[in-house]
Amino acid sequence: MSEAEPSSRPVRLDVADGVAVLRIDRPKLNALNAEVQQLIGAAALECSGRADIAAVVVTGGDRVFAAGADIKEMADLSYAEMAVHSVSLQRAFTAVAQIPKPVVAAVNGYALGGGCELALCADRRIAADDATLGQPEIKLGVIPGAGGTQRLARLVGPSRAKDLIFTGRFVGAAEALAIGLVDQVLPAAEVIPAALAWARQFVGGPALALRAAKESVDRGGETDLDTGLEIERLQFAALFATEDRTTGMRSFVEQGPGQARFSGR
Secondary structure, eight states, X not given: OOTTSOOSOSEEEEEETTEEEEEEOOTTTTXXXXXXXXXXXXXXXXXXXXXXXXXXXXXXXXXXXXXXXXXXXHTTOOHHHHHHHHHHHHHHHHHHHTOSSOEEEEEOSEEETHHHHHHHTSSEEEEETTXXXXXXXXXXXXXXXXXXXXXXXXXXXXXXXXXXXXXXXXXXXXXXXXXXXXXXXXXXXXXXXXXXXXXXXXTTSOHHHHHHHHHHHHHHTTSOHHHHHHXXXXXXXXXXXXXXXXXXXXXXXHHOTTOOOOOOO
C-alpha cells in the first residue's frame, strides 16, 4: 500500500525483506485512542515473535508521527477507570520498548504526549527538520502516563526531562538533537527512507547477539554498574552456545572481518 492510499486500519504492520514497518494511520493527527494503543501493543508482540523480522521501523507516515492521546476519549474517565486503563496503556508501550530487535522511530511532524512517549520506546529516533516533540500533559493537569517521566529522564537526564515535563513546552528538531532526544535530523522526505536503511543493515545479522546487546544495555541502565556488568557477562558467555558465534569467529579467522553469513541460531 502506498503512502497516499487510505487505510481502514488505524495501525498497520507491513513486513518486507526482513524489516517491519509499524505505522499508525489514524487521520488526521494519529491520536492514540484505546484501540490504537491496543493495536500498537499487539503489533509489537507480533514483531517480537516473528523470526522473519530482523528490525522494526515505527512511524506515523510522512506528515505526523502521533499528536498524543485522544483527549476527548479520556476527558470523562474517572480515577477508577483510568487506574485500569493506564495498565493496558503502559503495557502496550512497554511491548514496543521490549521488542528484542533493533527499533527505530521515524518522526515526521508532531510527536507529542503519547506520541513522544512512543518514540522514546525505540532504540533510535530519526526526526524531520520540521518535527516537533514534547510532553505537554502538564497543561491538561496531568503528567505523562505511558513512560514519559521514566524513559525521557533516562534518555536526556533528569534536569532536562523535568524542564520539558514541568513546562510542557514543545521542542523543535534542532533542540531535540542537541539534548539527545533524537539521534538524527533530516529533511522530511528523507526520514522514512533513512529509517528503513538503518533497519535493513540488521537483516541477516546475528539475531541472538543483537538481542543480547539490547537487553544488556536496557537492563544494565536500570541498575548499578556491578549488576550491569554481571548482566553483560552472562549474556556474553551465553552467546558462546550459539551457532552464530561459531560462524562469526570461524569466518573472521578464515576470511577476515565482516564476511560472516549468520543463521540467527
